[in-house]
Amino acid sequence: MNFIEGSHSYTVIENPELAYEAAKQFGKFAKLLAGFDINHLKITLPDFHNLTLRYNQFVNAIQNASAERLTKAKKIIGSLQRYYDIVETFETIKTNPSFIKRVTHHDTKISNVLFDENNKGICVIDLDTVMPGYFISDVGDMMRTYLSPAGEEETNFSKIDVRESYFDAIVQGYLGEMYTELTPDEKQYFVYAGKFMIYMQALRFITDYLNYDIYYGAKYELHNFNRAINQHTLLDILVEKEMSLNKRVNAFISDF
Numbered sequence: 214m215n216f217i218e219g220s221h222s223y224t225v226i227e228n229p230e231l232a233y234e235a236a237k238q239f240g241k242f243a244k245l246l247a248g249f250d251i252n253h254l255k256i257t258l259p260d261f262h263n264l265t266l267r268y269n270q271f272v273n274a275i276q277n278a279s280a281e282r283l284t285k286a287k288k289i290i291g292s293l294q295r296y297y298d299i300v301e302t303f304e305t306i307k308t309n310p311s312f313i314k315r316v317t318h319h320d321t322k323i324s325n326v327l328f329d330e331n332n333k334g335i336c337v338i339d340l341d342t343v344m345p346g347y348f349i350s351d352v353g354d355m356m357r358t359y360l361s362p363a364g365e366e367e368t369n370f371s372k373i374d375v376r377e378s379y380f381d382a383i384v385q386g387y388l389g390e391m392y393t394e395l396t397p398d399e400k401q402y403f404v405y406a407g408k409f410m411i412y413m414q415a416l417r418f419i420t421d422y423l424n425y426d427i428y429y430g431a432k433y434e435l436h437n438f439n440r441a442i443n444q445h446t447l448l449d450i451l452v453e454k455e456m457s458l459n460k461r462v463n464a465f466i467s468d469f
Contacts, residue, residue, distance in 0.1 A: 223324060286422060302405060348395060350409075
């Protein structure tokens with residue numbers, strides 16, 4: 214890879230301006246590759262963002278978990294099951310011709326963007342997860358990792374929130390680049406993208422907890438359990454604000 218002199222990256226997002234620049238770069242990446250034949254892309258991680266598969270793995274983990282871990286996770290298991298409509302929506306997306314499979318980055322955390330000395334975005338990096346996918350993967354992962362002031366390791370769940378200014382930055386940055394590429398139907402699922410990714414990560418964490426932490430591993434006994442609670446909390450807040458966030462997206466679309 215070429216070395217990009219004068220560039221730097223962040224591991225933690227510090228302000229909405231960085232969120233805007235990152236979202237703009239991921240949107241630009243998708244737009245520049247809009248005409249690329251996705252059949253030429255190798256599937257490096259099969260079913261990486263297949264929400265239906267992740268839910269089925271969750272169900273299988275419940276069936277095979279120990280009584281102790283099932284008792285501990287009973288509340289969050291029930292709550293995640295009640296969010297099954299997110300899976301049903303994903304299934305309708307897969308059969309909707311208005312949703313286009315594109316070149317998708319699949320790992321849009323802030324550390325995968327390079328910035329210049331003025332904190333303007335230069336380009337995206339870490340391309341090993343680039344595969345065919347839906348825009349909800351990239352937008353959703355930005356929401357999952359940019360919106361809350363507390364990361365997925367935070368165990369003081371009262372610190373978790375959805376910051377509207379960061380949401381607006383994602384909308385303006387990504388849609389500013391991808392507005393002409395996304396179909397009208399896709400634009401209406403912008404907020405859903407956040408629900409999709411946050412829910413999927415909550416499922417993956419609790420599944421791993423029920424499976425005795427065989428996938429992610431655990432730095433302490435309740436590590437994946439706590440990460441599942443963290444993501445579930447973020448999902449709850451996003452759903453609470455869903456109506457107002459949809460209005461913010463529609464306002465941007467109307468003014469574009």
